[in-house]
């Protein structure tokens with residue numbers, strides 16, 4: 001359960017009193033997520049989510065995240081929007097942390113995605129990319145190639161304690177990606193963390209996207225690679241080509257990929273797998289004392305990376321520009 005910061009009833013009531021949301025009916029920590037502290041807040045005006053921003057979120061990035069949710073929502077994408085308080089401010093402070101109340105989104109995350117889910121996610125990702133085109137703020141991706149070596153440095157000494165040979169594999173992968181990483185691909189706003197827990201469905205229909213706190217300006221195809229890794233592998237870490245093809249097909253039904261993007265997908269998948277292996281590894285080795293959080297398994301992404309290393313080209317995956 002991701003609650004790093006406790007909030008007293010007294011502080012919560014004082015905070016909510018600054019909004020036109022009526023009285024607090026109930027308030028409880030949410031048993032999912034690893035990044036921020038999230039609470040389900042029920043007031044006489046309805047359900048909301050209260051988020052307290054923790055460790056990885058820099059306060060200066062919050063105008064990007066909050067503005068982006070408003071921007072995408074205004075362009076028809078179903079995502080949470082920040083609620084403004086009586087002073088017209090979306091960003092507040094609670095229990096010593098930056099805090100925001102956002103609207104509640106109906107729907108449920110899927111645990112075992114089908115090819116149809118993957119297709120819907122591909123299409124939604126492309127709609128997000130299109131809707132973000134005229135968003136005026138830029139934010140560099142702190143977790144792209146230049147960010148991985150410093151991340152690895154924080155875990156290198158202890159990596160082999162987590163799995164035999166892990167440090168060497170990560171070192172070799174970093175060296176490979178430093179040479180092979182593509183540049184000049186079509187870029188714009190990307191979600192950068194569109195995992196299954198961040199996409200809601202109502203029945204078979206995709207109902208909305210949440211958790212924009214890794215969103216940044218980067219290559220669109222890198223976002224697609226993140227989704228391929230997160231959605232199209234089975235529990236045994238075997239790649240499901242039907243799901244991968246469905247996701248790319250869904251994406252291309254909205255925004256056709258350029259040949260250079262298709263050709264880069266294998267490398268982007270390797271980079272994305274390394275990125276999540278490294279952040280998970282650092283988290284695994286550094287759980288804050290007293291935090292209610294279940295760190296995610298870095299070795300899942302070590303295994304996905306091993307798959308991508310074996311498959312070199314888009315043609316070998318069966319991915320062609322179409």
Ligand SMILES: Nc1ncnc2c1ncn2[C@@H]1O[C@H](COP(=O)(O)OP(=O)(O)OP(=O)(O)O)[C@@H](O)[C@H]1O
Pocket residue numbers: 002030032033034035036037038049080102103104105106193197198210211213
């Ligand atoms: N706007 C919302 N509407 C409904 N439920 C939400 C909303 N925002 C968050 N949640 C719930 O809270 C959980 C955690 O939220 P979120 O994914 O933003 O947290 P996080 O700590 O940033 O997680 P992650 O590990 O995915 O980065 C979600 O899985 C979902 O159940």
Ligand SMILES: N[C@@H](CCO)C(=O)O
Pocket residue numbers: 034035193195276279280296
């Ligand atoms: N989606 C990430 C956690 C949030 O950054 C992961 O599964 O490692």
